[in-house]
Amino acid sequence: MPALLQLSQVETYIGGSRILRGVDLEINAGEVVALMGRNGVGKTTTLKSITGMLSIRSGSILFDGQRLDKMTPDARARAGIGSVPQGRDIFPHLTVEENLHVGLVVHGRKGKEARNALDYVYTLFPVLKEMLSRKGGVLSGGQQQQLAIGRALLTDPKLLILDEPTEGIQPSIIDHIGDTLKKLKKEGIPDDEVAVENAIKTIAKEGRLAILLVEQYVDFCRDVSDRFYAMDRGVVVISGEIATLTDEVVKKHLQV
Numbered sequence: 449m450p451a452l453l454q455l456s457q458v459e460t461y462i463g464g465s466r467i468l469r470g471v472d473l474e475i476n477a478g479e480v481v482a483l484m485g486r487n488g489v490g491k492t493t494t495l496k497s498i499t500g501m502l503s504i505r506s507g508s509i510l511f512d513g514q515r516l517d518k519m520t521p522d523a524r525a526r527a528g529i530g531s532v533p534q535g536r537d538i539f540p541h542l543t544v545e546e547n548l549h550v551g552l553v554v555h556g557r558k559g560k561e562a563r564n565a566l567d568y569v570y571t572l573f574p575v576l577k578e579m580l581s582r583k584g585g586v587l588s589g590g591q592q593q594q595l596a597i598g599r600a601l602l603t604d605p606k607l608l609i610l611d612e613p614t615e616g617i618q619p620s621i622i623d624h625i626g627d628t629l630k631k632l633k634k635e636g637i638p639d640d641e642v643a644v645e646n647a648i649k650t651i652a653k654e655g656r657l658a659i660l661l662v663e664q665y666v667d668f669c670r671d672v673s674d675r676f677y678a679m680d681r682g683v684v685v686i687s688g689e690i691a692t693l694t695d696e697v698v699k700k701h702l703q704v
């Protein structure tokens with residue numbers, strides 16, 4: 449079967465600088481793939497090249513048999529690319545319910561189909577159902593992340609793109625390495641992060657959509673992903689099954 453998403457030799461420029469220098473990456477239907485790498489290597493640029501926030505200069509992006517890189521961002525979303533950008537992008541002055549409805553309205557989902565889609569989101573993120581009338585802006589970082597993922601799911605994507613889903617949930621996790629990480633892990637991680645992690649696992653198990661996530665937190669990636677790609681200076685330097693993401697690989701390609 450051909451891959452759901454296939455980037456071939458993608459080059460993307462920002463303001464005259466060649467940021468992506470020939471990225472090759474594939475995602476199969478139902479797969480969870482982690483895109484990793486140190487700061488500034490081009491992970492977000494890769495995601496933006498897929499969603500259409502940035503145009504590619506050369507190479508190609510195929511999605512579900514279509515040439516994605518020729519399409520507008522809107523058309524890409526309609527083709528089945530759902531995205532939660534860094535910073536989450538929820539509407540702070542709209543309620544949780546209104547934020548979710550934006551996802552439905554944009555994709556013209558109504559009636560029973562809309563209700564079923566909402567029920568699925570509430571099953572994944574029960575906290576959202578309890579907070580329907582709250583304003584998005586007053587939710588915690590982790591709740592906002594759940595809302596943003598929930599809203600993206602309502603567009604019925606075939607591929608969900610998440611840029612740093614644990615960011616803002618527990619900043620210390622990103623800052624600390626080694627022992628601190630292990631200690632944090634042993635003592636348990638907060639509910640919000642567990643909710644996001646469990647949701648990704650549930651989605652993965654059901655195989656109803658594929659997920660591409662950019663994530664700095666290696667343990668989180670090991671937990672939820674099937675495969676990984678690591679980038680350095682605008683290209684993929686190593687990729688493979690998540691079991692091959694050894695500490696050695698992490699040290700060589702991911703640690704600062």
Ligand SMILES: Nc1ncnc2c1ncn2[C@@H]1O[C@H](COP(=O)(O)OP(=O)(O)OP(=O)(O)O)[C@@H](O)[C@H]1O
Nearest residue numbers: 462463465467485486487488489490491492493494
């Ligand atoms: N608007 C911009 N103008 C100029 N350079 C930019 C711009 N946005 C990003 N860059 C540069 O492009 C490179 C890749 O950035 P990108 O955001 O893709 O990296 P990243 O791997 O996602 O890193 P991070 O983890 O820090 O988000 C960086 O060197 C960055 O400085």
